[in-house]
Amino acid sequence: MAVSEQTIPKQAAQPSRWRQLWEGLSIVFESKIAVAGLVIILFWIFVAIFAPLLTPYTPTEQDYTAQNQGPSAKHPLGTDSLGRDIWARLIYGARVVLIMLPVTETFWLPLGTAIWGVLLGLLVGSTLGLMGGYLGGWVDEVVMRLLDAMMAFPVVLLYMIIIAAVGASATNVVLAIAIVGTPGIARLVRSLTLDIRTRDYVRAAEIRGESPWYIMFVEILPNARGPIIVDAMLRVGYAIFAMGTLGFLGLGLPPPSPDWGSMVAKGRQYILSGSPWAALWPSVAIGSLVVGLNLFADGLSEESTRYQ
């Protein structure tokens, strides 16, 4: 833990708020599991950001003289069935997952597809959960029945039907992730709301005559943020999982986008004819990123419970 020892004294001069944050972060370095996870995550974020500097190829460049090749000096991870460099496709694919959301061909938003999906789900889910939990009565009954119906539906099938209906594109994947995530988030927020609404400060706000929406979003939501944030971190992992699965089922980003799941699906056809590379590497990529996120979250929660 050489890093933390060096930096803590510098931080000491900062306001105590920063110090608190740092101490929170230093929990991460207490857990080997969390560090391992963090390293994997940072690796993928790094290659995603610097993708153009890390490969001479573009993800769609085809070389018909080098199809389905194994790793070589020219192509570090080999090539796929169209002679595209797998390393280039992997790192550009990481961009779509982690740092950018392509809305149209020329316009894109920062933050990855998976993260936007979770954010949108948070927005809708918290609103529904707050309404159900705080307003109660028939609103609660209707919201809960709707969410039950959604939760009764197998997750992957829900994804499939949504994407098959609205068509495959990055924004629709965001939409599908949000829709599927909404019921879980709403249930969590509702149960937190049911607890918080009995607190004195909520009473006080009611007596002041604040509107229900003010109470829900200004009084209750900020006080429920802890568990919501932890939950959201796990959901990013699920979202990446879901993106990969959708791509694999042919419902992800349309070709020729470097989508990890569809790379596996395409490469799968060539495994038994002797070219496993195009399926192997994107599988490793998805597996490592999801495992990394979970290791990180696991280590973090384990350490934080120990400190409590």
Next chain:
Amino acid sequence: MAKFIVRRLSLMLLTMLLVSIAVFLITEAAPGNVARNVLGIHITPEQEASFLNQQGLDEPFYVRYLNWLIGTDWRAERYVGMPIKQITTEDGFREWWAVEQDGSLIRWEMQGEDLIANQRQADGTVEETLDNEQWEVKDPAIEMERLQDYRDQVASNQRIDDEDRQAVLEKLDEILAVLSKEDQSQDQLIAALSEPESALEAMVDQEALQRKTAFREMADDMVRQNRLMHVLAAYDQLSGPQAGDLGESDLQSLARQLRKAAETVEGTNPSLAGRLEQAATSLDEGDTTAARETLAQASETLDQLMGSLGTFVQALQTEDYDTAVGVLRSLSDPAETPLDASRLVILPDVLEAIQEGLEDDAPALSGSLGQAVEALRAGNTGNARQSLGEAADQLDQTASAIVRSEAAQGARVARTFWGVDTENHAVQWEKGTGKVVWQLVPGSGWLAASGGPVEYVPLQKGLVRGDPGLSLRTGRPVADLLFTRLRNSLVLAGIAFVIVMPVALVLGLIAGLNQGKTLDRVLSIGGMMFSVTPQFVTGIFLILIFAFWLGWVPGATVFGEKAPWQRPKMLILPVATLTLIELGYVLRITRASMAEVMREPYIRTAFLKGLPRWRVVSKHAVRNALMAPITVIMLHVNWLLGGIVVVEVIFGYPGLGSYILDSALFKDFNAIEGGAMILVAVAVTTQLLADILYTFLNPRIRFA
């Protein structure tokens, strides 16, 4: 307890209802349409409409939802006026039949304009009888209106000979008079209509109608195949309203046609060939205006050289017989068309092509034209003109017969009949309106018929009576395939479950007992890795290792007609994939539960009492530690079902998940709905079982 189960069951039904509406709405909002998926992208709008109509897909959303939910047969019975029932034949096909008063089964089909009744005999054979008595006169008020319009059309149609027109109008007036009387029974109407209608029928010359088709086919062939006709067609295309839509490849193919035509006339008329060449070059450059101007002159010259036979062919294509006869007449008249040397080079060839095209269906006309060709080739223009004159007279006669027949044919009162057809629809047939109906007949493709079905009600019992409808993708009942697929999926999930449960619970208990030690670390991190890795990643790794590198087991599943358990080797990898993922999940939950139980005060008490460790664990801890995992696992069934979809896709396993995926991609909504309902039922039922099980395991709830 009973009250609790009833409440849960009714909630389950409510959930299924909500899900079915949601799936219906989503499929409804989806772009694209299933007709294109079934019939291919090259269908015409009429064919698409006919298909949608036959499947009942052109109805509003709520009607289709209700049809799917509660069926259509009860509605169809009102239209047909007979009870309708579904039977299962000996070959296992489900067929719908109408039931007659004596209990025998009957349904109908149209052959030409005749209604044929198929009566099912006791031994399952079908007896066909002509059943034209069933036709009823369509609503007289509507028919009056239509025939009034038609009368005006005939009266103002100058192409009909006066005599024929008078005859048709006279009979038409008689029909209108019959229709205008009120309060007539069907029998009275039909009896009163029979006289004028049979008189009109007698005016129809079937041979002439056949010739009309022959003329048209000949003209179409000429336009398609004759190089000189291509030039005229190209000019029409360039000067027509769609000229702006022509793409680069269209222009190139037009240019190619012009070059070929130029080759044909090069020897006899170099200046024309030059102009065609010039037009082709303009087209290559994309300059359609220049090409059109050059072609305007060229095509005029060319048609003159062909003795206006180009105009003749185009006139036959558009059924403009007057112009066609005019062309032949002017050819026979030396004053109008001098047959000079340049014409004599091209004219006979074109004429011969026309003559050959008509040889089978219009022998007399073709004969005259043949004589003209021979005479022209021999240089005997006098004889040629005489033969052409004869041909003009023959065409004129045929043309007036055609126009008269068509006029008489249109002057009928439409007949209509509601019955059950041989493709499991309740159908309203209609004939006599002259409307052409495109019909997709399974096995024989598209047929255009002038009499045909105008309205379809596809017959189905509806989901609430156990019939999820027909799959649009396969044309077979959804239920047939659905249960095979469900069985396959259950086999897969069942085997995986049986393997996972004991292994995962035991490993989880071991990890929980050794909390914090290396064994626990290895087990729980390993379990986490397997449970969070997407199924397809695990599947790919297993295929790579065991099918590709080691070659121990097959990497895909092919069952054909066999059941999965008849080829156990192929089940190994799918089961292994599913097992690994569930293993990690169950292991982690069991571990957490065990670790928690071991911290409880009563465990400490048991230890303090001096009980041996194995006794504390087996008697006190395990039972309590298993409560959480068992219920959580039941709730996890949804996740498992989703995992099965992916595993099925990886290994090409014919299960329910891949069935729903294929149906969703195809927009085959009966199949999607059927599959979704089964999955929801499975998921909700397991949740109910989990609740009940939990109640029995946990005395605090049982005795509360």
